[in-house]
Amino acid sequence: MNIDLTDTTSSQVNAALVQARRAAGIPAVGMVLTLVIVTDEGNHYDALKAASEASKEHPSRILVVIKRPGRSPRERKMARLDAEVRIAGESGTGETVLLRLHGELAGHAQSVVLPLLLPDAPVVLWWPDDAPEHPSEDLLGRLAARRITDAQATEDPVATLALRARTYTPGDTDLAWTRITPWRSVLAAALDQKHSAITSAVVEGEAYNPSGELLALWLAERLRVPVQRQVSEGPGLTAVRLETADGTICLDRANGSLAELAMPGQPDRHVALQRRDKSELIAEELRRLDPDEMYASAVKFGVSRLGKGISGPAEQPAARAGAGTGGGSGGAAASGSRGKPGGGARPEPAHKAAGAPARTAGGAGDAGTGGAVGKAAS
């Protein structure tokens, strides 16, 4: 059931929600959270589709905030709220409200959203594309217990990671981190078995994929060994190699779905490592709403080292991680001292760098580019 409201207010939207629920004959509210998606007209369809899919696992009230500040001065001055209420049926199990904020109202989204939050239930905020620099200080972000960003959707993913580390507040999380959960679980399971001490590690994956950096940072932080980031053709992450005295523990996924795990002294084994779509990522994010401390330590680990270990001893774990990064997208960072990473500047050089990522031996002493990352981050 759909109800369209033009030039409306939050209380009218609330009334419409109750009316729609009664009409659908589902008075019991089993919804467990409010998911607020902040996006624009162009991107809201995909985001909403993923969220609706995820709401089958987590029945929720989905509020889609679409900002339309307007192009002309006249439009910008006028403020208007249009809403579209959708109940159950095709949009999943919960309720969905599309909120179009016109003109000046686009800057006061929290005033519209606050009255529409479910009582008591936790609030999750998701920026599918452009996220504020400081998610927890954003007016909407402040309403939420959990703030989901996506570094992969930004212009300069690696610099964005550095920014996320600097502005990290408990409750922040990033889909680039969610994407590597299957990798992390297989690697953790591999190390559950007997193995000799790990001396170094390599993470290999396509350029512009912050998941590669995060995985490298996580490994560096947990294992306390030098970790290199190498660039490959993809898709996504392609391999992780952990060097031990007895040989290499290698998890290799060339085709994006079936990986091979090789451990010294053991037969090679296949592991299904499917690349997941956004609805699965969001569903995983919604499963736990407490601060993700592991994400925090991984993402923060990188930032401090990126700053310090510029051309220092190459054995500095994160410096190596940073240097590896340089091999792929360091060019982007080197393109200039942009104030806002992921912001407006067009990172042309980055595209050139990506143009020839053919198995760049990342971190091959590229302290220079690594240093550039450091500068961009600082």
Next chain:
Amino acid sequence: MSLSTSGANPLRDPRDRRLPRIAGPSGLVIFGVTGDLSRKKLMPAVYDLANRGLLPPGFSLVGFARRDWENEDFAQVVHEAVKEHARTPFREEVWQQLAEGFRFVPGEFSDDEAFEKLRETVDELDKARGTGGNFAFYLSVPPKFFPSVVQQLKKHGLSSGPGDSWRRAVIEKPFGHDLTSAQELNQVVHEVFRPSDVFRIDHYLGKETVQNILALRFANTMFEPLWNRSYVDHVQITMAEDIGIGGRAGYYDGIGAARDVIQNHLLQLLALTAMEEPSSFDATALVTEKLKALKAVKLPRELGKHTVRGQYAHGWQGGEEVLGYLEEEGIDPNSKTDTYAAIKLEIDNRRWAGVPFYLRAGKRLGRRVTEIAVVFQRAPHSPFDTTDTQELGENALVIRVQPDEGITIRFGSKVPGTSMEIRDVTMDFAYGESFTESSPEAYERLLLDVLLGDANLFPRHQEVEESWRILDPVEAYWDQHGKPEQYTAGTWGPKAADEMLARDGRSWRRP
């Protein structure tokens, strides 16, 4: 900087809750792999676990049965079972990864050669798949074969693995048919496997709703204060099935409803409902508390008045004409087997003294439902006139175990209008509404727990024996006195059951 080989895994951290518990390198050997349970539950559960990424790389599945199959035939059978019964969508790459580890060993349980071949297969898997010598043996076979299977496992050196690897035995109900036979069975199995390596499957305990009983009681504050004799009038635990015995005549006749489900499922539900708070959520602490509750269970003195059994008779159920129990194929027309059983139990401790627990189980009843209803006492004093509260029943909290898992709370509310009239209303929590649309199957959870060695959700042999101690006198009494009362199929059981509660001034809930 260096990492010790034996130390804790640096990639694991208790705060890292995204990482699922993945079982270590291991394999599963299923005896009786051609059976219904194996095809409908075990194989799909193995696939679903693999699909969720919870099985270790190299996980292997070995089938053992009296069939002239090759590995490929076995893989085909598993493939069909998975396609038909798996909960999660079929994905080719998961299947590929899994199917590489399928092996089949043809043979009989008395066949030494077959077990020798099984051992070779296990050794081969250790080399080719890296299963590390860790194997669980799932005995999906009638209990009369347990002795020969476990003895064969021992004889061929399969019951203990190399080094610090583990070997576990998984057995299904029935765990005997009375205390003596249960003890014999335990003895047979424990001769070969250590008690802590024997996992008894009670699939009810793998159900989310059953685990939720503990969460409901011990994670919340608003229920536990009422959870005692001061507020609870009585508890009803019901497990009703709408089906008859189907093709299980051979198994069912002579066993009956009480032995089939009350002894295990219903008494486990009773234990979880009645037990005190465990000191922690580990297997030992849970067993301690459940055992305490079961040990405090007392049978009524006059068994004739407080137990009832019945047999379904010819009738119409849900628009279908169905046979009576005695008319079913393969059933002795003079059979005294109970297809319905109701028992009143008391729990002799400070919390529950004087609060009866009514347990009932039966086949061909009104509909399929399993639930625990905690019925509260009426308010000691009511400021309202009796006419106002005429339609008000007793408050109740109902845990719906299956189907439509959830919790209902029933209480009185004023009917809108000018007069004061109070009527029962319900407040409902449905699992399906607030959580994932498909929660894992019980067998998924239980198989994973076996591979992880987590015994929380498995009844220990002491519990099994204690349950038989409760049920044995009832069965003995029934054996000596009379025969089951006939009840029409599709109804809620024999009249005697209603009379049994009426005697106490109560009545059964219609579930």
